[in-house]
Amino acid sequence: MPLPRFDRLPAERRELILGVARRHFAEHGTEGASYNKIIEAAGVSKTAAYHYFDGREDLLTAVLDGVFERLLDALGPWVPARDEADFRAWFAGGSAALAAHLRDHPEDPALADAAIGRTHAGPWPRMVRRPGQPDGQRLGMIRTDVDHGLLVSATAAVIRAADAWALARMTTERVLPEAADFPEDGEAPAQLWCLLYGLWGGAVTAAATTAGEDRTDAR
Structure with a gap:
C-alpha cells in the first residue's frame, strides 16, 4: 500500500x-x-x-x-434474490455493467486478471460466496455436493477464460473491424451464464450421486 x-x-x-x-x-x-x-x-x-x-x-x-475496486463498483452490490428470475436478472445486469465498464476503460481489461488473482475471489466468484451462495442454493441454482472452495476456484477459472475470450474479440474489433466477430450486446453475458449455470447447477446433488452409486452396486 x-x-x-x-x-x-x-x-x-x-x-x-x-x-x-x-x-x-x-x-x-x-x-x-x-x-x-x-x-x-x-x-x-x-x-x-x-x-x-x-x-x-x-x-x-x-x-x-484500484482496478479491483472499479470492477466491484461496476458489478454493483448483491441484492437478495426472491426467485430464479431475480438471480438471473442480477447476473445479467451485473455482467452487462461490467462489460460496459471494460469497454470504456481499456486499461482495466489488461490488468483485471492480475487484480482479481490477488484476491481470494474476484467479482463474479463473489456470487457463489456469501451472500449470493445461500440464495443460489435456496433456489436450487447452486449445487451443494461440491466443496465450496473448489466451486469458487472453478468459477474463477471460467470467468477468466471468458474475460480473455471477450478481450480478444474486443482487440480484433479495434484492429480489424471488418473481420471482427464480436458478440451482440447481451450475447457474451448469455454465453457466460450458460457455462456457469451448468457448472453451478449441473443437476447433480448428493442424493442423485448416491442413487447412481446404488444402481451401480445393484448391477
Whole structure:
C-alpha cells in the first residue's frame, strides 16, 4: 500500500500518478513495466517516489487495488434474490455493467486478471460466496455436493477464460473491424451464464450421486 505521504497528496495528483502507472502496467505488463519510467512520466522525482511508495511492487499493488475496486463498483452490490428470475436478472445486469465498464476503460481489461488473482475471489466468484451462495442454493441454482472452495476456484477459472475470450474479440474489433466477430450486446453475458449455470447447477446433488452409486452396486 502507498505510504502515508502519498495519501496526503491532493486527490488530483494521486490519480495522475496512479493513472500514469496504470497505463504503463497495462501496456508493458505487470512484470515488464519500468518503475523509473513510470515515475518519470508522472513527473515524480526518485526521492519523492520513495516517500510515496516502498518501491515498484508497492505501486503495482496500489494500481491493482484500484482496478479491483472499479470492477466491484461496476458489478454493483448483491441484492437478495426472491426467485430464479431475480438471480438471473442480477447476473445479467451485473455482467452487462461490467462489460460496459471494460469497454470504456481499456486499461482495466489488461490488468483485471492480475487484480482479481490477488484476491481470494474476484467479482463474479463473489456470487457463489456469501451472500449470493445461500440464495443460489435456496433456489436450487447452486449445487451443494461440491466443496465450496473448489466451486469458487472453478468459477474463477471460467470467468477468466471468458474475460480473455471477450478481450480478444474486443482487440480484433479495434484492429480489424471488418473481420471482427464480436458478440451482440447481451450475447457474451448469455454465453457466460450458460457455462456457469451448468457448472453451478449441473443437476447433480448428493442424493442423485448416491442413487447412481446404488444402481451401480445393484448391477
